[in-house]
Amino acid sequence: MSDLEQSIRINATPARVWELVSDVCRMPEWSPQVTSTRLRSGFDLGLGAEFTNRNREGELEWTTHAEIVRFDPEKELSFKVVENWAIWTFRLEADGEGTLLTQTRDTPDGLSDLSKELTDGFFGGQDPFLATLTAGMQQTLERIKAAAEA
Template sequence: MSAPLTFADSIHVDADPASVYAVVSDVTRTGEWSPTCQECWWDEGQGPRAGAWFTGRNVTAEREWKTRSQVVVADPGAAFGWSVGPGRVVWTYRMEPSGDGTLLSESWEFTPEGQAYFAERFGEHAAAQIAARTAAAREDIPVTLAALKRIIEQ
């Protein structure tokens, strides 16, 4: 089994960790900051707590698709994350007090299970698909963090 593929980046936000958490854990606002995910909605009766489910609608120049995700960490003021698939890709926001604000980090992990799924789904094209998803994460995370900073600091 292959190793997970990961990428993370961070940005300083002039707001306390609880305020940052309140924004990043509201998946219904994801379309405001994500270059790819245009909208998300909670399953009926769900919300930002571990075990909750939501659906996301993603759009790129090449295609549009929906994903199902489950919240895997919901620690107010500290971390919020979800697993797409679930088990294929894990996205996590972490908040750490930093001076008068918060160091906001976003991480992406393309799990070995996710890579195996791509191998099965895309066959000989799996490596190219995995490379494209990795490049997208590396490009989108800094853009997302900059947008979150702008939104939170307004």
């Protein structure tokens, strides 16, 4: 079971949804927390690609680094964040003529001590931050749905 999980049904094919979610550089269009994403020089989108996100929550801004750890076209994209060890996944499932898109956040290795300290010190603790992340996941999925169905 995932730490966090949100799903949405999209009236578009898995190929169309994959076109959107597989390009991590488009994350600022979807996520309310990500303000920019840059693919590391020398990498193409795919397994092993490394990228940097600039994030914002309220007045706070921070940078994270990630690597794509699963890249299964039209099925699953996962990336692991170096700073906190979290694995974020977009999973696509054909659903009739549409797609069920699920976003998860897993922490199989726990969270880094640095992440815990920063979350407690700047975001009011783990529970409030998890609520913020869950709301952001739903907003992300709604934005992807709107783009896919446009």
